[in-house]
Each structure stands twice: as structure tokens, then as C-alpha cells.
Amino acid sequence: MSAYRTVVVGTDGSESSLRAVGRAGALAGACGARLVIVCAYLPPRGDDREVQRAREVLGNEAYQVIGSAPAEETVRTATEQAKAAGAGDVHPVAVVGSPVETLLDVVARERADLLVVGNRGLNSLKGRLLGSVPADVTRRSAVDVLVVHTTD
Template sequence: MTAYRTVVVGTDGSESSLRAVARAGALAGACGATLVIACAYLPTDPDDRDVRGAADVLKDEAYQVMGSSPAEETVRTAHERASGAGAGDVRTVAVVGSPVEALLDVVKRESADLLVVGNRGLAGIKGRLLGSVPADATRRSAVDVLVVHTTD
């Protein structure tokens, strides 16, 4: 078996997701792999009914970043965390869309061979309605998935 060459990790800026970023950074550094840090976000166009509807459902959840500027700040912070954990070659990308769709798209575009996600997902009724990012990503990914235990 060969070492991973390209690792993708998702972040929403939460401390939990940044723990997954640090683990991905350490793994990428140890393997000499490229680390691609992705943040999915919804545009903040107030005239877009789909965006307003998604924002109403998600409300205060850290699950979805709203707007490109917060997404860019999120990946900058994550880049620092990954570099501090040992990642050498780090790229960042902010992608419009839902977290799972965005991660799977980045994995495909980057020809990644590992996807890293944190184990924290939505709980309660929102989780049942919208799904859990770790569970959905694991189920749908065409590449290996590392689920990092990120909660205390």
C-alpha cells in the first residue's frame, strides 16, 4: 500500500472541525501529502429564496458558513492550524454548496485519496432532517475516509 498523496479535510471554523484539520495536517505531513482544506458556504444574497430557506433551517448551527468572506477567514485559520501540526504543502478552497457535496466535489477535483472529517455532526431533529456530515461523507465517498474523534 502506498502513502496518501492528497488529503482533503473539511472545516466550518468550529473548534471541533479544527481538531480534524490538525489531525489531517499531521497525517499529511507524515505522508508527505498535499493537504487541501475545504470550507463549504452559502452565499449571502438576500434575494435568493433557497439561501434564505437554508439559513432559516440551520439558524445558529456551526454546520454551514454563510458568505464567502467568513469562509475565506475559516480556511486561513485552518491553514495555520494544519501547518502548525506538520503539514508542508497546504492549499485552501472555499466552495459554494452544502458541506458533503462540496467535500465530495473537492475530493474528485483534486484526485484525493483520503477525506478527513470530524465526528461531530448535527444532533436532534436537524440531524435527522439534514443528515450528518460525517455519516453522509463516509457513506458516499469513493475514497478512504478518516473520521477523527473531535469531541470531548
């Protein structure tokens, strides 16, 4: 089996997701792989009551970044973390969309052979009832998925 050539990792800027970025950076560095760091975001609207309500209900399980400036800052921070972990060839990408759809689209577009996500939301009651990014991408991904244990 050959080493991974292109690794995609998702981040929302949370401490948990940055742990996954660190692991993906170390893995990409060890394999000599290209690392694509993805942050999905929604454009800000004048009335984001629905997003605010979702955040109140989901709390730490909310994954959506709002606005391109926070998304760009998120991938910038994640790039530094990945390079510090050993990644050499890092490509940050901020994309408008939902986290699951965006990750799967980037995996296909970049012809990645590994997708890395953190496990946040995977074992929570809310995650089991409403779905979670790691559970959804694991079910739907056409490539290997590494779920990094990032929560206590």
C-alpha cells in the same frame, strides 16, 4: 500499501472541525502528502430567513458558512492550524456549495485518496434524523474517510 498522496479535510471554522484539520495536517505531514482544506459556503442573499431558521433548529449541528469573506477567513485559520500540526504542502479552498457535495467534488477534482472529517453531528439525535456531514460523506465517498473524534 503506499502512503496517502492527497488529503482533503473539511472545515466550517468550528472548534470541532479545526481539530479535524489539525489531525489531517499531522497525517499529511507524516505522509508527505498534499493537504487540501475545504470550506463550503453559500453566497449571502438579501433574505436569509431559511438559513437562520435552520440554524435555530439545528444549533451546533448547522454546518453552512454564509459568504465568501467568512469562508476565506475560515480556510486561512485552518491553514495556520494545519501547518502548525506538521503539514507542508497546504492548499486552502473556499467553494460555493453544500458541505457534503463540495467535499465529494473536491476529492474527485483533486484526485484525493483520503477525506478527513470531524464526528460532530454523527451521534446526535438531529444528526441521525436529518443526516450529518460525516455520515453522508462516509456513505458516499469513493475514497478512504477518516472520521476524527472531535467532540466531547
